[in-house]
Amino acid sequence: MSSRRKTNRQFTALGEVLSQVLRGYERKSRSDLSRVHRVWDACVGDAIASNTRPVALKGAQLVVVVTNSAWLHQLQFLKQDLLERINRQAGEGIVEDIRFRIGTF
Numbered sequence: 001m002s003s004r005r006k007t008n009r010q011f012t013a014l015g016e017v018l019s020q021v022l023r024g025y026e027r028k029s030r031s032d033l034s035r036v037h038r039v040w041d042a043c044v045g046d047a048i049a050s051n052t053r054p055v056a057l058k059g060a061q062l063v064v065v066v067t068n069s070a071w072l073h074q075l076q077f078l079k080q081d082l083l084e085r086i087n088r089q090a091g092e093g094i095v096e097d098i099r100f101r102i103g104t105f
Contacts, residue, residue: 032094033057039089044082048075053105060096062086065103072100 041049056063066072
């Protein structure tokens with residue numbers, strides 16, 4: 001019969017662990033979004049830059065606010081090209097998808 005070894009372990013609340021993980025994730029996300037902000041105007045050009053603003057990075061999905069539905073529609077056609085430019089300038093794999101939404105900035 002095997003004896004169980006008693007250990008003196010201290011447990012950490014799950015909420016505390018999740019909080020620490022999320023803080024690390026948020027810092028990385030903010031850092032990556034800052035990198036996207038720094039290269040945005042150069043990647044998209046003046047016309048697009050004046051009608052758009054990257055506002056969030058959710059995982060690897062970049063959320064971009066656009067001024068109106070015409071720009072939203074046009075940018076859907078340019079999405080793949082924009083993804084390539086952004087990743088070339090900001091770093092590969094930072095942005096895997098772009099979601100455009102109408103709003104103000």
